Amino acid sequence: MTTLRKPWLAPLLSVLLLAFLLGVWQLAAQPETTVVDPGLDPEYAALIGAAAAGGGQSAMPTPGEVGGKLWAHLTDPFYDRGTNDKGLGIQIGYSLARVLAGYLIAVALAVPLGFLIGMSPLAYRALDPYIQVLKPISPLAWMPLALYTIKDSGTSAVFVIFICSVWPILVNTAFGVASVRRDWLNVARTLEVSPLRTAFTVILPAAAPTILTGMRISIGIAWLVIVAAEMLVGGTGIGYFVWNEWNNLSIANIIVAILVIGVVGMALDTMLARLARAVSYRE
């Protein structure tokens, strides 16, 4: 890539684009008239929403309203007003805990299994049909089955995260292990390195970038899925928060949640990208 002559140009454009979008949003969401229909019974008007009183429907929130909500959530992220009303920070915490639990189990299982499949053509051929059938199943399709068999919604959510993160890691690990350069393995063989030490000192570092790519794909999917899973099962988590605010038709809160989900997802992805960079190598 060529270096930009004016390094401030790109950020400036980003900010301008944001300002433009917010402006369009503000204009589009502007309630047309909030004047109460003069013919309306004032007692009736008091019982309905402001927009309905004007003869219209309640509108999209403006950027200002969303900003206000966002500020309120960010300044008080950990409040706890009962089982069903907890702060955004706590909800994110629940979601992250579920994602990490399911994800770490998936890593712990998929990496060794991927090693096996990658190193043994027999295991590859035996397991490949299962992988091909199970891989494309939407993780949410597992939810009813998980609820029915596991009989615990928290564990079911973790299971769904596990099942969606396991495939990319498994497939990438197997691929990475299978495509380790023959030369490196030969070096290890001529140096009489034990199979176990070869696995840890040659194959693992050689396949690490590919494995990390799979892990990065998985964490992205897991974060996508947790929101949907929690909307389905409810209780706690950022997905439940979205569902609860949908229930209240609070579009402003939903937009806040969407922003937060995006930022957390980006943070997770950045972390994995960092890790991937740490284990990557140039030949």
Place this chain on the structure above:
Amino acid sequence: MAFLHIEALAKRFPQADAPVFEHLNFSIERGEFVCILGHSGCGKTTVLNILSGLDEASAGTVVMDGREVRGPALDRGVVFQSHALMPWLSALKNVEFGVRSRWPEWSRREVEAHSIKTLEMVGLAHALHKKPHELSGGMKQRVGIARAFAIQPKMLLLDEPFGALDALTRGTIQDELMQIVAATQQTVFMITHDVDESILLADRILLMSNGPRAQLAEIVEVALPRPRDRHTIHHDPRYYRIRNHLVDFLVNRSRAFAAPEAGHAPAVVNPGSDIPEPQAA
């Protein structure tokens, strides 16, 4: 019995009609430098892989130092054509990887000290902590040689180690290799495509006829005195006799070489032996 003795060696790959090579018989003495020369497809690399234990022969035996060779072992050091350095390890760590396997009882410091010494030997004292991608092709191959040398093998196997290098670098490393081999009395078996390289380095050159069904056609003795200097060696009139003989074989005779019956020992020739040794200038 010779240090390395090879008898009736043959290799047939699965699903191939004919063996790549067959009826291979030769010996290498301790401290000898032997090059193997031949066209692509004659099975040179396969021979080397069988010697290293990475590949298995279809027939025949390899006996080294009184014991049959089965599988790879630390008594043979291999320098790979593509250097085969682990790209995630520094030059030093790559060498240490071998050293630690050779002497597992050594402490970290011993391993490190020995590895540094070996790298200094190939002139890489300044690049210990560089990753392979930060090294030039020649430097990478030096690390590869250092890794093979560091385990102090009974025999060094080199698979066309300088093929990918430019002429200037190749010359420098050839010199270094010669010095180290001379200093350590190392037994070396090396594949090359380069006629001049083989004359410079080898005590004997094995000539392979074309595959499939390649055979060991001739063994050429290089009776040039050591130490050899690649700037002056071609002043020796025997040099061209040897060179012409080799080129003639590769260009004209290798294809049409008539296979003698099994068990027949290859002819040993010594081109230029009739020319008296020139007096040093």
Place this chain on the structure above:
Amino acid sequence: MSLSKNPFDANVSLAGRCNCGHHTSQAEHDAEAVAEREALESRAVEGAVMRALFPDDQLRRNFLKAVGVGTAYAAVATLFPLAAAREAFAESTGPLEKTKLKVGFIPITCATPIIMAHPMGFYAKQGLDVEVVKTAGWAVVRDKALAKEYDAAHMLSPMPLAISLGAGSNPIPWTMPAVENINGQAITLAMKHKDKRNPKSWKGFKFAVPFDYSMHNYLLRYYLAEFGIDPDKDVQIRSVPPPEMVANLRAGNIDGFLAPDPVNQRAVYDGVGFIHILSKDIWEGHPCCAFAASKEFVTQTPNTYKALLKAIIEATAYAKKAEHRKEIAAAIAPANYLNQPVTVVEQVLTGTFADGLGKVQKVPNRIDFDPFPWHSFAVWILTQMKRWGQIQGDVDYQKVAREVFLATDAAKLMQEVGLTPPKTTSKSFVVMKKTFDPAKPEAYLKSFAIGKS
């Protein structure tokens, strides 16, 4: 149940008639009832002990046949303190087996008693620490209840019947000790249909109901069918979770819905729809949602079950009084419970509401609360399940109704909290001018022109 707490206590005067009408006085009825129950309980205990000693049916029968029942019990009694076991069984006001409970609810006003019992202290009064957990949909409530994540739950009153019969899931004995609310639903249509008030003009409409096994589904189908609209052919009815209904109505994906409140009122509040008809105008006093628990919970933890049921029935009794409604609306509207504007909840509970067409209507019994699980309700629901093909074959209406709708438990506790339970567990009622006789369900079923059976 100890005698001192017996709701059928002779001190309760009931105008010289007993509950069942077969006795000249309540005292006589009670005496017989008590004797009958005690005999029943002893038999149950003895039977259980026998079964424990001789798990093999054939072996037990042979043993009983050989020595005679009386001898057998006498023999067993020497080994096992039967009398003590009988007393333990009868004693149900003992300590609570567990105090920390989880009760699931769907955020709609039907769940008012279950929800309000938390902020207003009805659970705490019974010594229970109940966590009321908001749940995303009825399928999830059902699965979480089946998975024992919830000890008890807010369900639609047809659901315990469906679960017990195995419609839509494996059959698991389920009970419904109390109805939560009666009435309180409405048909809401999108604003664009405000001139199409005659259901005959609704062909091709898309409707939403909260769940297949819901009163909403049966009432909407009944209503449509009465106007000659076949709900399976002329319109589309789909199951949509209540929170999504207003959003779908606004987006034009559906033309209307028969839904629980506050969904209807919320559609009006947001200017998206208008209330076409309240469900009480289809069937005055129909049941809607219910408080349900597994049979296992009822039998394994009887004291806890009783305390929980009492809290719910007390809350229901409190909610029945019109003067408490505003206070309740304020208690259940916050984000932790319904998560709705207070005015929306208040309009639903007080019955003074905007109808979406510019009028303020005053219908004080728009929603009402009456815990009594009439067996005849269950029978009616079963006829509709059969009418629309959700269950097939012969149904023992009365037996299923008795086993699932625990009318006697509710009656006892209603009396304890000062409500007057009805004398019988079955009554006939009128749905859209047509009288339903619970004694003749099959004849009722055959009288409909539109239906699948």
